[in-house]
Amino acid sequence: MANRWQSFRIALAVLALSLTPGGAQADNPIVQTRFTADPAPLVHDGVVYLYTGHDEDGATSFDMRDWRLYSSTDMVNWTDRGSPASLKTFPWAQQDNGAWAPQVIARDGKFYFYAPVRVAGRPDTVIAVAVADKPEGPFRDPIGKPLIPARNGAIDPTVAIDDDGQAYLYWGNPDIWYVKLNRDMTSTTGPIVKVDKPIDYQEGPWFYKRGPHYYMAYASTCCPEGIGYAMADKPTGPWVPKGPIMDPNAASTGNHPGIIDYKSHSYLFGFHYELNFALTPIHHERRSITLREFRYNPDGTIPRLPWWDDRGVEQIAPVDPYHWVEAETIAWTSRIGRDRDRPYRWAPGVTTDQGEDGRVHVTRIADRSFIKVGGVDFGRGAASFAASVARVRGRPTITLHLDRVDGPEVGTLAPKNDDSPAWRTETAAVTGATGVHDLFLVFNGGGEALFDFDRWQFRPAPGS
Numbered sequence: 327m328a329n330r331w332q333s334f335r336i337a338l339a340v341l342a343l344s345l346t347p348g349g350a351q352a353d354n355p356i357v358q359t360r361f362t363a364d365p366a367p368l369v370h371d372g373v374v375y376l377y378t379g380h381d382e383d384g385a386t387s388f389d390m391r392d393w394r395l396y397s398s399t400d401m402v403n404w405t406d407r408g409s410p411a412s413l414k415t416f417p418w419a420q421q422d423n424g425a426w427a428p429q430v431i432a433r434d435g436k437f438y439f440y441a442p443v444r445v446a447g448r449p450d451t452v453i454a455v456a457v458a459d460k461p462e463g464p465f466r467d468p469i470g471k472p473l474i475p476a477r478n479g480a481i482d483p484t485v486a487i488d489d490d491g492q493a494y495l496y497w498g499n500p501d502i503w504y505v506k507l508n509r510d511m512t513s514t515t516g517p518i519v520k521v522d523k524p525i526d527y528q529e530g531p532w533f534y535k536r537g538p539h540y541y542m543a544y545a546s547t548c549c550p551e552g553i554g555y556a557m558a559d560k561p562t563g564p565w566v567p568k569g570p571i572m573d574p575n576a577a578s579t580g581n582h583p584g585i586i587d588y589k590s591h592s593y594l595f596g597f598h599y600e601l602n603f604a605l606t607p608i609h610h611e612r613r614s615i616t617l618r619e620f621r622y623n624p625d626g627t628i629p630r631l632p633w634w635d636d637r638g639v640e641q642i643a644p645v646d647p648y649h650w651v652e653a654e655t656i657a658w659t660s661r662i663g664r665d666r667d668r669p670y671r672w673a674p675g676v677t678t679d680q681g682e683d684g685r686v687h688v689t690r691i692a693d694r695s696f697i698k699v700g701g702v703d704f705g706r707g708a709a710s711f712a713a714s715v716a717r718v719r720g721r722p723t724i725t726l727h728l729d730r731v732d733g734p735e736v737g738t739l740a741p742k743n744d745d746s747p748a749w750r751t752e753t754a755a756v757t758g759a760t761g762v763h764d765l766f767l768v769f770n771g772g773g774e775a776l777f778d779f780d781r782w783q784f785r786p787a788p789g790s
């Protein structure tokens with residue numbers, strides 16, 4: 327009888343798993359392998375490119391030397407695309423700090439990157455411009471000097487192109503300024519204008535047009551910072567304050583909005599300090615980008631949203647595992663653990679890095695670490711798993727679990743011991759992977775750097 331009851335429970339569990347609906351949920355913050363700040367999302371060719379500032383791991387106050395890029399097509403899994411630009415892009419700038427909030431815009435087949443930097447030997451900031459042929463760069467400085475000279479608070483550039491083709495660059499803390507850009511996007515025309523700012527404006531403007539309305543979202547109040555916004559009928563204002571989008575939270579000194587529409591959904595990006603507080607009770611400038619979905623009101627106003635939670639947003643479409651997926655495509659990694667009593671704690675994890683061959687990959691994979699990929703659609707079944715690996719030390723394994731880190735195991739890959747840096751593909755058989763599931767790639771083996779991992783894919787079962 328007991329055996330029949332057990333069999334029944336197993337059958338129920340299998341049924342429940344096979345019925346798991348699609349639409350995985352994201353995790354906040356959306357990047358755990360680095361501290362990221364100042365989100366600047368760009369929708370281009372069906373992809374969300376998220377340009378970010380980067381707080382160094384050991385930062386106490388602002389310690390920022392390069393910018394990072396992540397991309398997603400489902401808003402749950404984010405692929406590390408490396409560093410598109412750094413202070414080295416602007417050799418005339420102070421090189422050891424100051425890579426603050428950027429924004430990128432596409433025009434005429436090129437990508438234009440605007441960011442504040444400091445001029446070596448001077449205390450104030452300027453705004454620099456760089457250009458690239460691809461979203462992931464490399465960006466290069468076409469003018470060799472600041473685009474916007476040092477002025478009180480020349481930080482946090484935001485850029486948009488109006489329907490008539492005129493581009494506007496706004497920026498500023500504690501005041502807000504704009505200038506028109508020429509069609510080349512690397513020179514300005516007309517005067518630099520200071521506008522009447524909304525009363526709670528602090529910094530971090532995010533300027534865009536949606537339908538007939540112009541929007542200016544910004545970090546409001548200080549400190550802590552919430553997110554406020556204003557609307558206008560013209561790109562140059564006057565800006566009518568519309569109140570908070572998000573109230574400040576005592577646990578988070580800063581905030582910084584980035585807003586996009588993507589595949590008929592609207593998203594607000596910002597940041598919090600929760601991963602910093604996983605490491606230390608002391609406030610350091612080590613921030614983590616967060617995400618929330620919202621719906622505009624019928625009159626175009628933005629609803630008031632609650633503070634960031636740890637659940638993120640719903641997945642737009644599941645991952646197709648039957649094409650190569652970059653290993654650095656991550657919904658969540660074990661670098662940060664979660665438990666009931668303490669939302670975040672440090673745990674064995676993985677790192678992402680760009681190799682000499684230019685490939686971004688997963689590295690420094692620790693024993694008992696994992697990568698979660700949200701919402702993978704195995705369809706009618708997978709037969710095998712292939713992984714591109716290098717520098718394999720010891721006898722590591724990748725075990726594939728569904729839905730939870732200790733969920734049903736569908737296969738294990740044991741790459742051959744070989745310390746060579748050359749990428750090679752290894753495969754393992756898979757059974758029991760059907761339908762849509764979160765996929766956990768669980769890494770085991772002795773040590774803190776088991777192997778390097780570039781990409782993976784499943785092969786479908788014959789006839790499926």
Ligand code: FUB
Pocket residue numbers: 363364379388426427481482529530545580581582
């Ligand atoms: O990341 C450095 C500065 O902190 C940004 O430029 C501001 O918006 C604030 O987020």
